[in-house]
Amino acid sequence: MLRSTKNTKGNKTQDEGVIPFYTKEAFPSQEKKSKDEDDDSVKVIEESLVSLKLKIDESKDETKMNTYSRKVKSISNFTTDSTERAMELLLVLREEILPQLNISNDFEKTETFHRYMSVVCVGAAARQWKKIKMKARRDILKPYTKCEEDADYLVEKERIEDIIMGNKFHDWLEERKDASSNELGYMEATSGEELCKWLKERYHYRVVDYLNKDIFGEDMHKVLDQQVEYITNKIIKPFGVTVKESFQRIETLLSYLKLFPPATKKDEFPTLEAHKEHKNFQIVERKQRQIYLNVLPEEAYQLKFTTDCEKDYTMMTNEEFLNAAMRFEKSDK
Numbered sequence: 338m339l340r341s342t343k344n345t346k347g348n349k350t351q352d353e354g355v356i357p358f359y360t361k362e363a364f365p366s367q368e369k370k371s372k373d374e375d376d377d378s379v380k381v382i383e384e385s386l387v388s389l390k391l392k393i394d395e396s397k398d399e400t401k402m403n404t405y406s407r408k409v410k411s412i413s414n415f416t417t418d419s420t421e422r423a424m425e426l427l428l429v430l431r432e433e434i435l436p437q438l439n440i441s442n443d444f445e446k447t448e449t450f451h452r453y454m455s456v457v458c459v460g461a462a463a464r465q466w467k468k469i470k471m472k473a474r475r476d477i478l479k480p481y482t483k484c485e486e487d488a489d490y491l492v493e494k495e496r497i498e499d500i501i502m503g504n505k506f507h508d509w510l511e512e513r514k515d516a517s518s519n520e521l522g523y524m525e526a527t528s529g530e531e532l533c534k535w536l537k538e539r540y541h542y543r544v545v546d547y548l549n550k551d552i553f554g555e556d557m558h559k560v561l562d563q564q565v566e567y568i569t570n571k572i573i574k575p576f577g578v579t580v581k582e583s584f585q586r587i588e589t590l591l592s593y594l595k596l597f598p599p600a601t602k603k604d605e606f607p608t609l610e611a612h613k614e615h616k617n618f619q620i621v622e623r624k625q626r627q628i629y630l631n632v633l634p635e636e637a638y639q640l641k642f643t644t645d646c647e648k649d650y651t652m653m654t655n656e657e658f659l660n661a662a663m664r665f666e667k668s669d670k
Contacts, residue, residue: 354567355553355560355597356421356590359575363586387411387457394439407434413460415551423552424593426457431596444534447541465551473543474501477536478509480524490520510536539609546606549598558605561597564590565620574632580662583632591625594618626651629658638665 386408390399397403412419412426430453440446451470458466478500481492492500492509499505513520513536514529526532553560568590574583599607599615607615620628630650633639642650646661653661 354571354590355564356424356593358568358572358586358590359578360421362421363589364578364582385411385413385459387459389434389453389456391434392438396439409434409457411457411459412462414462415465415548417552417554420552421593424596427596428592430454430457432592444537447537451541451544466548469547469551470503470544471501472547473540474503474506476543477540484523488519488523489517490523510540542609542612543606545612546598553598557598558601558603561594561600564594564597569620569624569628570631572632573634580633580638580666581659584629584659584662587629587632591620591628594620623651626658629662633662633665638662641665 387410388406388408390404391407392399393403393405409429410422410426412422415423430450434453435446435450438446438449440449454466455463478492478497481490482497484491496505496509500509510533513533516524516526516529516532521527521529521532524532526535549557556563568587572587574580595616595618597618599611599618601607601611630639630642642661645665646653648657650658650661
């Protein structure tokens with residue numbers, strides 16, 4: 338169905354989204370057109386790159402034959418003003434780099450992700466990343482510091498700092514595999530292996546929680562719903578931006594959604610189950626097609642899909658839909 342509103346043209350300040358549609362970085366060609374070549378206020382900002390050493394086969398030793406380097410952009414700060422920069426980085430690590438590695442164990446994948454994050458985070462971001470992991474370890478350790486003083490699984494005070502700082506954290510996690518029946522009952526686990534695995538998962542997602550809090554701020558509980566609403570109903574192609582560029586930008590914005598925190602109540606972190614379910618989050622194809630249609634100005638484009646096309650737009654392939662929109666674009670010039 339077409340829009341119920343009569344908006345006929347967009348602008349370049351559609352900034353209601355958590356990540357807006359129009360940015361200088363997303364449309365560099367537009368910025369070049371709008372700036373005079375002799376304008377001294379226009380500065381070229383060079384991206385800082387770092388090199389990640391990747392194993393071809395994670396099961397084998399780190400030799401020259403089994404490693405290669407991949408350059409990626411570093412990040413210097415996690416703030417609500419650099420949300421998209423963080424999404425770009427996470428997308429590269431999670432969707433491009435990690436799937437290429439021969440890692441079958443989920444825990445090894447998260448360990449590798451954490452290790453790569455330590456490399457790509459520089460300056461303030463490096464300090465934030467260190468604090469994020471410390472806060473997550475403190476949360477994981479809390480049940481073991483708040484239990485009965487005579488419990489055989491109580492963490493001694495002299496060990497707490499080393500575990501929270503990370504020096505002994507993984508050793509402590511591995512010790513949980515030999516948990517006593519008292520500890521298993523206290524943590525509601527059936528075996529030490531299950532307990533260790535659960536704690537490792539919970540640690541990783543608590544790291545993600547604190548990272549999201551730095552990236553999205555206090556509204557992290559509702560940013561997913563806000564961004565979906567923005568993408569679905571509040572973007573109209575600005576004048577001068579092509580249909581193809583607009584569709585590519587929407588595709589990018591949609592790809593970020595699985596990296597947003599799952600919706601939850603204010604001041605609450607998502608559950609472990611919510612995180613796992615959200616890993617494959619995507620808007621169904623039918624709704625995606627409506628999103629691409631809504632991006633187009635109504636009178637110049639949307640109405641023509643009902644009057645100038647033999648095939649219903651909902652039945653078109655992505656290529657057919659794009660070609661039709663580009664055909665309307667030519668006639669609109």
